[in-house]
Amino acid sequence: MSSKASHDIGWIGLGRMGEAMAARLVKAGHGLSVWNRTASKADPLAQIGAEVVTDKAAMAHCATVFTMVSTTDDLKDILFGAGGVLSGNARPKRVVDMSSISDTGSAEIRKGLTDVGVAYLSAPVSGNAKVAKAGKLLVVASGPKAEYDAVQPLLAALGRAAMYVGEGELSRVWKIAHNTMFGVIIQSLCEITLMAEKAGIARHVFLESINQSVLGSMYTRYKTPALVNLDFTTTFTPKLLLKDMELGIGAAKQFGVVMPTASVTRDSIASLAHQYPGDIDFSVLLLELARSAGMKLEAENVKVGDGL
Ligand SMILES: NC(=O)c1ccc[n+]([C@@H]2O[C@H](COP(=O)([O-])OP(=O)(O)OC[C@H]3O[C@@H](n4cnc5c(N)ncnc54)[C@H](OP(=O)(O)O)[C@@H]3O)[C@@H](O)[C@H]2O)c1
Structure with a gap:
């Protein structure tokens, strides 16, 4: 357990999907800092070498923060809420959200992030946790193309294919x-x-x-x-x-x-x-x-x- 996030890549949300997906990045050799609201769900990630972070605001020190939570409101809370990722002075370079949320909610989140200089990629997935574990997930992303190119190798490591469908919330x-x-x-x-x-x-x-x-x-x-x-x-x-x-x-x-x-x-x-x-x-x-x-x-x- 650590109150700091020392890796370049951070992962928030270790539910059924998030745990399976984050584990793929660790197993592909990437250093990963992880945070989950229910701390015990991070245990399997700690066992394979991820750094478990106790304070979600500390995740702002990661260059790339992946999120995989339930709803639009949960994502807003994690990013902009009290004690959230943006509650301190540090800023990640980008947030890559992989949850299934609405296009309008995602557009609001994009605005909130870009207003404070953080890039945002919407990157939902096709497949369940078993599919993710088997390496067969499909990732479909939208947002700035340069941001997609920057994280494409990470997205590809999550499953069998990563695709870019265009600007804004088209992936939603x-x-x-x-x-x-x-x-x-x-x-x-x-x-x-x-x-x-x-x-x-x-x-x-x-x-x-x-x-x-x-x-x-x-x-x-x-x-x-x-x-x-x-x-x-x-x-x-x-x-x-x-x-x-x-x-x-x-x-x-x-x-x-x-x-x-x-x-x-x-x-x-x-x-x-x-x-x-x-x-x-x-x-x-x-x-x-x-x-x-x-x-x-x-x-x-x-x-x-x-x-x-
Ligand atoms: N399951 C699937 O087959 C599947 C497939 C594709 C996409 N999806 C989408 O992927 C997303 C996650 O699904 P899942 O099946 O992994 O759900 P899940 O097992 O219920 O996990 C939800 C995750 O979000 C976290 N969370 C929710 N609200 C939060 C809040 N307010 N603050 C902090 N953390 C919060 C939960 O933390 P706690 O552990 O503390 O509860 C947990 O880590 C959803 O948008 C879902 O629609 C699911």
């Missing part, structure tokens, strides 16, 4: 679009799986056939074990998915695009988030939809691959 729009489809696909996948099961096709057989078909994807493959064996160990909560579906609906209104499928899915995920407000995987949607179809599901206890 990308992520909102991505997660809207993410919600719509799980909704549809659960619906058709239940229909097939009620007709008599075992879940593992049906899902494996979808995975082998033109419709199969990394996503359908890595959700298959959860759906077959009713293992709802959290990768992403209903509450976080609801946040993203709301962002999708907001963006549809902002840009004047009609998204009926996303709207129906948003309502379904809202009901799921009320039913399951805590720490459980969003694929528990299967149980909720089964209930409304009058079905009682059993775990099939079949070993199926997750494609990772």
Whole structure:
């Protein structure tokens, strides 16, 4: 534990995603100073050689500060709040935020940072913590191109690819679009799986056939074990998915695009988030939809691959 941050690279936010991502940088040989609100979550990083910092304001001494937290308000709090990264005299060169937040919130954060001479890159990701651990995360960034070029090797070390999509908050729009489809696909996948099961096709057989078909994807493959064996160990909560579906609906209104499928899915995920407000995987949607179809599901206890 240290009250100083002595490395050039800092990482704030060691939840499910942040821990897996920060560990990739350490394992790639980068010196890393880390801070997390719940200090115990930094233990796995300390064990592999990261410097655990006790004071988040000290993270301002790092040239590059990565952030991976829950919402726009959390990020504002960490940067601009009492005792936050910008509360002292020190300033990092840049902040690279990898959380999934709104484009408008991100634009406010960009203004707050650039006003005090700190550059900002928005860099959300595709993939869950397991995908991150397997080195298969996709990073999509926007902001000043020179800033992207400066951190591109770090972003590339986080996963299988890093892409630049343009200026400002375009990567936020990308992520909102991505997660809207993410919600719509799980909704549809659960619906058709239940229909097939009620007709008599075992879940593992049906899902494996979808995975082998033109419709199969990394996503359908890595959700298959959860759906077959009713293992709802959290990768992403209903509450976080609801946040993203709301962002999708907001963006549809902002840009004047009609998204009926996303709207129906948003309502379904809202009901799921009320039913399951805590720490459980969003694929528990299967149980909720089964209930409304009058079905009682059993775990099939079949070993199926997750494609990772
Ligand atoms: N899970 C996924 O599959 C996935 C995939 C892609 C993107 N994302 C996005 O990545 C972000 C993180 O997701 P996650 O699954 O890693 O969530 P998580 O496990 O709930 O972690 C959230 C992190 O944010 C920190 N945090 C939240 N509010 C804070 C505050 N006010 N001050 C300080 N720290 C705060 C938490 O600190 P504590 O440990 O103290 O609570 C924790 O480190 C979200 O924006 C999510 O939408 C998630």
